Amino acid sequence: MKSKDIKDLALIIFGASGDLTYRKLIPAVFDLYKQKSLPANFAVLGVARTSFTDDSFREKMKEGIRQFATAKDALDGELNEFCQKLHYLSINTEKEGDYAKVKERLDKLDKEADTGGNYIFYLSTPPSLYPLIPKYLASQGLNRQGNSFRRIIIEKPFGTDLKSAIELNSSLLENYEEDQIYRIDHYMGKETVQNLLVTRFANGIYEPLWNRNYIDHIEITAAESIGVENRGGYYDNSGALRDMVQNHLLQIVGLVAMEPPMSIDSVSIRNEKLKVFQALRPLSGEDVFKNVIRGQYTAANIKGKYAKGYREEKGVAPESRTETYLAMKLFIDNWRWGGVPFYVRTGKRLPTRVSEIVIHFKPAPQRLFPESVNLSDDNQLIIRVQPDEGILLKTNMKVPGSGFQTNTVNMDFHYSQLKDAYYLPEAYERLLLDCMTGDSTLYVRGDALEATWKFVQPLLDFWKDNPDAPLHGYPAGSWGPNVADDLIEGKDRHWRYPCKNLSDDGIYCEL
Numbered sequence: 001m002k003s004k005d006i007k008d009l010a011l012i013i014f015g016a017s018g019d020l021t022y023r024k025l026i027p028a029v030f031d032l033y034k035q036k037s038l039p040a041n042f043a044v045l046g047v048a049r050t051s052f053t054d055d056s057f058r059e060k061m062k063e064g065i066r067q068f069a070t071a072k073d074a075l076d077g078e079l080n081e082f083c084q085k086l087h088y089l090s091i092n093t094e095k096e097g098d099y100a101k102v103k104e105r106l107d108k109l110d111k112e113a114d115t116g117g118n119y120i121f122y123l124s125t126p127p128s129l130y131p132l133i134p135k136y137l138a139s140q141g142l143n144r145q146g147n148s149f150r151r152i153i154i155e156k157p158f159g160t161d162l163k164s165a166i167e168l169n170s171s172l173l174e175n176y177e178e179d180q181i182y183r184i185d186h187y188m189g190k191e192t193v194q195n196l197l198v199t200r201f202a203n204g205i206y207e208p209l210w211n212r213n214y215i216d217h218i219e220i221t222a223a224e225s226i227g228v229e230n231r232g233g234y235y236d237n238s239g240a241l242r243d244m245v246q247n248h249l250l251q252i253v254g255l256v257a258m259e260p261p262m263s264i265d266s267v268s269i270r271n272e273k274l275k276v277f278q279a280l281r282p283l284s285g286e287d288v289f290k291n292v293i294r295g296q297y298t299a300a301n302i303k304g305k306y307a308k309g310y311r312e313e314k315g316v317a318p319e320s321r322t323e324t325y326l327a328m329k330l331f332i333d334n335w336r337w338g339g340v341p342f343y344v345r346t347g348k349r350l351p352t353r354v355s356e357i358v359i360h361f362k363p364a365p366q367r368l369f370p371e372s373v374n375l376s377d378d379n380q381l382i383i384r385v386q387p388d389e390g391i392l393l394k395t396n397m398k399v400p401g402s403g404f405q406t407n408t409v410n411m412d413f414h415y416s417q418l419k420d421a422y423y424l425p426e427a428y429e430r431l432l433l434d435c436m437t438g439d440s441t442l443y444v445r446g447d448a449l450e451a452t453w454k455f456v457q458p459l460l461d462f463w464k465d466n467p468d469a470p471l472h473g474y475p476a477g478s479w480g481p482n483v484a485d486d487l488i489e490g491k492d493r494h495w496r497y498p499c500k501n502l503s504d505d506g507i508y509c510e511l
């Protein structure tokens with residue numbers, strides 16, 4: 001997308017003194033600038049309580065760009081020219097009266113930078129401000145669209161349960177139309193996630209197999225090797241279900257499982273994803289026991305170094321029962337997926353950082369080759385979301401020579417193979433650009449958001465009502481509680497382990 005297709009605009013970041021702005025947002029905007037994707041007339045207004053001048057804000061953002069942008073090696077001249085587009089305003093974000101200053105500054109910026117009154121407001125603040133900032137902006141008329149557009153991007157977490165998500169949606173809809181609201185899920189900005197649509201709907205070979213007749217089960221993993229770092233306080237009130245499953249992992253389930261859309265536009269694609277969420281089989285109390293495994297990492301030695309347990313982390317309650325690992329079996333009750341289990345797992349302090357989707361196909365209907373031939377009954381299509389984005393198909397192949405000895409071979413494609421031919425945008429870069437063009441396809445629609453919360457709410461209720469429900473310890477650096485292995489039923493079925501345990505032992509321990 002080139003700048004001529006995007007209207008001139010100002011990007012207003014609330015929470016501009018924070019970590020996300022520093023590490024992700026401004027580096028992504030700089031990369032867009034380097035790619036010549038920004039409109040000719042463009043400005044950023046950073047807003048927060050911390051006091052900065054335009055110049056001191058620019059200096060701080062330069063540091064962030066130098067560390068985190070893809071184009072971190074840009075010339076000083078380019079960086080300085082870009083930073084002239086950055087401005088800063090300090091207000092008390094919780095005080096309605098201060099929003100007159102935002103309006104005043106934007107009017108001034110429109111005149112100076114010719115941004116045409118088009119605004120994208122990015123909320124990168126604590127979530128308690130998500131209902132307030134849009135309301136206070138509206139009190140200054142900054143929600144009203146005429147010839148210019150007004151859009152809001154909202155970071156996760158969007159609600160902490162079904163009720164709060166509905167309340168937040170309703171409060172936003174008091175002043176904004178749904179098509180002005182962009183709920184960001186950065187997983188949707190990843191190239192391989194979007195490539196799912198192309199893999200499925202631009203190839204004749206996959207879609208005929210993409211159903212209960214040929215697929216045995218589907219695995220979706222999002223593993224992190226880090227712990228809660230300095231976000232213990234936030235995480236302890238959240239946990240893996242809210243932090244990863246309700247949003248990122250269910251969004252991926254939506255793309256994997258949706259029906260072909262009528263066309264490749266935002267309404268059609270999001271309609272189909274919504275139907276998937278509506279077809280998720282609700283989990284009642286008994287199912288939670290059977291189909292959901294919670295874990296929490298415990299202290300361990302990783303390669304000779306002490307790794308803290310979750311309860312020792314800063315900001316975490318010493319008796320915390322927050323899950324840092326979650327594995328679940330879920331079903332989508334529709335014609336395409338009837339009876340096909342989806343196994344979803346995520347965790348912190350696992351052996352490696354990897355997110356991937358594994359489609360396990362059913363075995364061939366008849367085994368022609370003798371038992372002595374070592375055949376894999378499990379053809380897998382692995383879609384690697386991160387790192388080393390790509391796609392891999394595992395099939396049986398005959399080993400050269402007499403007889404029929406076989407081996408499993410991988411047919412693979414790595415996005416890195418294209419890096420000399422194509423530029424690979426970071427997720428925030430892609431998503432920011434989409435919002436600038438008004439394309440909400442990869443953003444989460446309000447009804448889909450509520451549908452995913454509706455699915456996870458019974459789990460939250462169950463754990464609240466049953467505080468003693470099992471929470472399994474797993475040593476930091478292992479693949480989670482061993483009991484999660486039993487979730488996957490059937491001969492020769494098990495989770496795919498892209499790498500081995502890193503801790504000294506993979507012992508199971510009940511907390």
Ligand SMILES: NC(=O)c1ccc[n+]([C@@H]2O[C@H](COP(=O)([O-])OP(=O)(O)OC[C@H]3O[C@@H](n4cnc5c(N)ncnc54)[C@H](OP(=O)(O)O)[C@@H]3O)[C@@H](O)[C@H]2O)c1
Nearest residue numbers: 015016017018019020048049050093124125126127155156
């Ligand atoms: N960091 C990430 O990688 C990441 C990833 C996904 C989602 N998120 C979400 O994005 C949002 C921002 O994350 P972050 O990591 O940038 O957080 P952060 O470092 O704590 O920054 C929060 C920002 O909000 C501002 N703020 C405004 N009013 C505030 C108030 N009343 N109380 C506290 N802070 C206030 C803070 O600046 P002042 O104190 O100067 O006002 C600061 O700029 C959060 O909701 C987070 O959940 C972050």
